[in-house]
Amino acid sequence: MKIAIIGIGTIGKGVLELLNKEKENIEKRIGESIEISWICDLKENINDIGDYNFTKDYKKILKDDSVETVIELIGGNTVAFEIAKDTLKNKKNLITANKYLLATKGKEVFKLAKENKVKIFFEGAIAGGTPIASSIYEGVFSGGIKQIRGILNGTSNYILSKMEEGYSYKDALKTAQKEGYAELDSTFDVKGIDTAHKISLLSYLIWDEFIDFEKISIKGIDFITDKDIKIAKTSGKRYKLIGEATKEDEAIKIVVKPVLIDKNDPLYNVNDAYNGIESYGKHLEKTFFSGKGAGALPTATSIIGDLYKIKNSNAWY
Amino acid sequence: MKIAIIGIGTIGKGVLELLNKEKENIEKRIGESIEISWICDLKENINDIGDYNFTKDYKKILKDDSVETVIELIGGNTVAFEIAKDTLKNKKNLITANKYLLATKGKEVFKLAKENKVKIFFEGAIAGGTPIASSIYEGVFSGGIKQIRGILNGTSNYILSKMEEGYSYKDALKTAQKEGYAELDSTFDVKGIDTAHKISLLSYLIWDEFIDFEKISIKGIDFITDKDIKIAKTSGKRYKLIGEATKEDEAIKIVVKPVLIDKNDPLYNVNDAYNGIESYGKHLEKTFFSGKGAGALPTATSIIGDLYKIKNSNAWY
Structure with missing residues (x-):
């Protein structure tokens, strides 16, 4: 070839x-x-x-x-x-x-x-590093999938993990760039736009329909402070930037925003540059995939x- | 068709x-x-x-x-x-x-x-419910996979979860049968043989080589007592029946046995009839898949x- x-x-x-x-x-x-x-x-x-x-x-x-x-x-x-x-x-x-x-x-x-x-x-x-697109499109498409949600941007997840370790937002971003996870312009990563692109594509793969990108509600991690992270940590939770697509009564809704995730959620342990995706299907129940989401x-x-x-x-x- | x-x-x-x-x-x-x-x-x-x-x-x-x-x-x-x-x-x-x-x-x-x-x-x-075979064979085969390990039998995992809730081994098995997870003859499930079949197939899909089934070391969950489960629980751990295949120096080694899993392991939260599989590749690092492993x-x-x-x-x- x-x-x-x-x-x-x-x-x-x-x-x-x-x-x-x-x-x-x-x-x-x-x-x-x-x-x-x-x-x-x-x-x-x-x-x-x-x-x-x-x-x-x-x-x-x-x-x-x-x-x-x-x-x-x-x-x-x-x-x-x-x-x-x-x-x-x-x-x-x-x-x-x-x-x-x-x-x-x-x-x-x-x-x-x-x-x-x-x-x-x-x-x-x-x-x-996770074959989620083909798993969804070719593998479990008959599972009656109602929802898919996940951590889809390695850079912002890496920054949130570093902030939990005590780094400032700025230093965490710099380290992400040094590790080769973040591009020099990280606007799309930290503002949730990259996550919105990916959850929108997943939604298309499941329901064969594109949502107007302008209709997606998008909020990034760039307004999260060290204090927010500390408060979350004290209550045993973690902020994660979550992209979520849901189909209810024939309507698809996509939201991207930081969410407080608790310990029982499989996304809680998806840290650093890793991505994690959970789908729920009425026949399939829960499926979870995780793998490295940034890096060459x-x-x-x-x-x-x-x-x-x-x-x-x-x-x- | x-x-x-x-x-x-x-x-x-x-x-x-x-x-x-x-x-x-x-x-x-x-x-x-x-x-x-x-x-x-x-x-x-x-x-x-x-x-x-x-x-x-x-x-x-x-x-x-x-x-x-x-x-x-x-x-x-x-x-x-x-x-x-x-x-x-x-x-x-x-x-x-x-x-x-x-x-x-x-x-x-x-x-x-x-x-x-x-x-x-x-x-x-x-x-x-997890498209692991095609993910491995078609998706991440170039990731330099060195090891794959996982919970591959829904019935035995369900029994172990129920025992942690206080059920006796016998009652847990009965409930598994009632739920439609376990066949009437559950020998292959609880003795680790079904897990050995699956990890052996995964190993073939990764390394294009079948290991003689007789060469696989297999231990099941049928010797685990209520007391073992309690002691594990006290120390914040869980017994899981793990199938593991490793390739080192061109030799493939497959082992099936109950393993004490701690809270930081993604397999810790794979409970009831769910399955979970973690692979490690030298280029890919870790990938994790989980989904329901028993049921129609x-x-x-x-x-x-x-x-x-x-x-x-x-x-x-």
């Missing part, structure tokens, strides 16, 4: 690292060899990634008929949207970890995939899982 | 119930209508399941060319082994929830599926998920 990677930031480098380190395992499971035909980054020349065919011009990749699958890791919903559309129109499969793009432009992107009879997978977009390699494992699906599964639209 | 169900016990009835209750959702997701061409049960005439084409002779089903997929829910590894082999040889896809069969005869069954170019899926065989409907959701895969995924061997 000839692939191209567009966007060589933390996650892109993680994918290269994993494809090198686990080459034998990956190719055995997928059932064919993986060849990286192109690496593209729009902003800069990359010189610490090894000997790859590099271009700044993603259109060059789309003209290369031998490339079967494009992995888009640019982020955002402007240039990435153009790349996604062009990739699908050129009848190449698309793997993306871009929740912002899919939560806001998903309808159009999925439609294009369908029209062009190519595949699109995005396990890396929600809860990095856990997300890269999900992207490699999508390569398996490109080869071995049909498309999702 | 025309299917047949062989074996109408608790799980078989659950599959029928779910296919009725969630018909619209299921057919929309799978992408075609599901028609139950045959119901077969070897032992008895079934009269409380509704208006289906019933037979006691499974070979009749295999002669029906219109049947595409057989769901085997007989259990055991004698008659079920014959049915599995005949199904695959007759070029029909096989869905099974039979961990005993696959842990002991998996090599032969998977080989037959491959030879006959048909598909086999078995999500219902491990941790009923949770397992039935996994079997319906396998129907999705029959239509939309390639085979696993």
Whole structure:
């Protein structure tokens, strides 16, 4: 399988690292060899990634008929949207970890995939190291799911955990950046927007319906003080940034906000850069998933899982 | 898709119930209508399941060319082994929830599926309502998994939870049977054999290798006394029946035994008929899955998920 990677930031480098380190395992499971035909980054020349065919011009990749699958890791919903559309129109499969793009432009992107009879997978977009998207969409979809809620942003969860250890909000954020969990611009993480993108995508995967992003009630963690954290700790609770989607009487409601979580809730022990998701289904009862939600390699494992699906599964639209 | 169900016990009835209750959702997701061409049960005439084409002779089903997929829910590894082999040889896809069969005869069954170019899926065989098999096999396989451990038997976990509430072992077992979690013969559940089947299958899914079942060290919960449970409780711990598979220096080691679990372990809060599985991968770090592990409907959701895969995924061997 000839692939191209567009966007060589933390996650892109993680994918290269994993494809090198686990080459034998990956190719055995997928059932064919993986060849990286192109690496593209729009902003800069990359010189610490090894000997790859590099271009700044993603259109060059789309003209290369031998490339079967494009992995888009640019982020955002402007240039990435153009790349996604062009990739699908050129009848190449698309793997993306871009929740912002899919939560806001998903309808159009999925439609294009369908029209062009190519595949699109995005396990890396929600809860990095946890295969929650396929578990929900392919696994337990018949369980009569009524609600899904979870900690979906590793950066803000890491900050809350560090604040409980005594760090100030500022120092906790700095440490998150140093650990490679937070981007330099962490607005989307701490203001709950990234969580809203992810819970909105999960909601789509369960109920086949996109909620207007503007209708989602969103509150972040940036107003939480050291004092709030201390009071919560004294009462044996923890603040967690929770995204929650509920379907009742045919209406879907999505809310993102910090919630005081008590010890009996499985989300209480989802700390640091981990994510955790609990679903409730009337036939299935409770299901819980947890895994590392930030960092290069856990997300890269999900992207490699999508390569398996490109080869071995049909498309999702 | 025309299917047949062989074996109408608790799980078989659950599959029928779910296919009725969630018909619209299921057919929309799978992408075609599901028609139950045959119901077969070897032992008895079934009269409380509704208006289906019933037979006691499974070979009749295999002669029906219109049947595409057989769901085997007989259990055991004698008659079920014959049915599995005949199904695959007759070029029909096989869905099974039979961990005993696959842990002991998996090599032969998977080989037959491959030879006959048909598909086999078995999500219902491990941790009923949790899509752990596909998460491991398709999702996080590149995470460098070194260890997987978990509570994999709902019945024994339910018994241990009830004993902590003050029930005697005998009464706890009776309640489990009344709730439909335990079969009348619960030997495999309480002696750890069912757990060994499941952890052995998980180990195969991760490392593509079957360990001789005789080489697995197995200890059950049937020697645990009320006093043991009380002492554990006093020290803030819980006994859990744990199946654990570890790969070190190319050697796979599988152990099943009751383990004292402390409060910081995510398995501590996996109680009653729930299952919980934690994996550790060198790239992935920790992943945790939990869901109901016994009872008709949770397992039935996994079997319906396998129907999705029959239509939309390639085979696993």
